[in-house]
Amino acid sequence: MSTKTAPRGRPEIEYPDTDGQPLMVFVAGDLFWYPVEGEPGIRTASDTLVVFGRPKGHRGSYRQWEEGNIAPQVVFEIRSPGNRFGEMLDKFQFYERYGVEEYYLYDPDFNELEGWIRNKEQLQPVGVINGWISPRLGVRFVLEGNTLVIYRPDGRKFATYLELEQERTSAVKEAESVMRKVEQERNLRVAAEVQVEQERKERERLAAKLRELGVDPGS
Numbered sequence: 650m651s652t653k654t655a656p657r658g659r660p661e662i663e664y665p666d667t668d669g670q671p672l673m674v675f676v677a678g679d680l681f682w683y684p685v686e687g688e689p690g691i692r693t694a695s696d697t698l699v700v701f702g703r704p705k706g707h708r709g710s711y712r713q714w715e716e717g718n719i720a721p722q723v724v725f726e727i728r729s730p731g732n733r734f735g736e737m738l739d740k741f742q743f744y745e746r747y748g749v750e751e752y753y754l755y756d757p758d759f760n761e762l763e764g765w766i767r768n769k770e771q772l773q774p775v776g777v778i779n780g781w782i783s784p785r786l787g788v789r790f791v792l793e794g795n796t797l798v799i800y801r802p803d804g805r806k807f808a809t810y811l812e813l814e815q816e817r818t819s820a821v822k823e824a825e826s827v828m829r830k831v832e833q834e835r836n837l838r839v840a841a842e843v844q845v846e847q848e849r850k851e852r853e854r855l856a857a858k859l860r861e862l863g864v865d866p867g868s
Contacts, residue, residue: 675703681710682721684747693743699723699786713747720748723785728756741765745772751785760795 678697685691698711698721713720724744728737737754744752752765752772764775766784775781782789787802799807808816856866 673702673704675700675705675708675711677708677711680708682713683710684713684720686712686714693740695721695724695740696727697725701785722750723783724749724752726752726754728754728758730758741772745770751783753790755797757797760792760797762790762792762797764790 676697676699679694680698681692681694682698683689683692692710700711700716700719700721702719703716711721726737726740741752748767749772750767754763755761762778764778764781765772766775767773778790779792780789788807789800791798791800796809796811798809801807859866
């Protein structure tokens with residue numbers, strides 16, 4: 650898409666709205682993020698991090714100085730019973746210090762979502778999180794019933810964890826069914842091959858017996 654202008658007496662000028670290149674976004678889960686070169690002790694592992702401006706692809710860890718010094722803009726954490734308050738506070742301070750723009754913490758046991766958004770040097774809490782739209786991602790968070798539902802920018806729902814688990818279970822069952830069918834077909838094929846081989850040996854045995862009796866098996 651582009652916009653064209655044609656001032657009087659001057660040739661038409663085109664101003665492209667985009668460079669025509671796909672938007673680069675790197676998304677990873679449970680990946681160590683090292684923000685400072687030469688300081689391996691300064692690190693954290695987010696449940697999910699999103700980095701705009703970096704290409705997709707496998708990484709053993711996210712080393713910020715090798716990524717154009719671009720810090721993850723959006724981070725998600727899922728609270729578990731084993732998470733200590735001090736641990737979560739350390740993570741919050743880490744994200745605040747090293748440039749995260751949006752931080753979301755979800756507790757599935759209580760269906761509670763907290764969010765923070767950067768205001769200059771600090772992460773400030775989101776006032777009303779239910780119905781909140783991420784400025785970076787454009788997705789909308791809605792607490793429905795006993796679960797968190799995330800809506801795409803076009804209004805469609807992302808699959809919930811339960812739905813993904815049901816899809817995974819269905820896919821596993823379908824794969825198992827296909828494997829059973831393949832195994833049955835293989836067993837039938839092997840049984841048919843065994844039968845053919847037995848029949849061949851029987852024909853050879855009968856032919857040998859006829860030759861012993863002086864009869865040509867081909868006559």
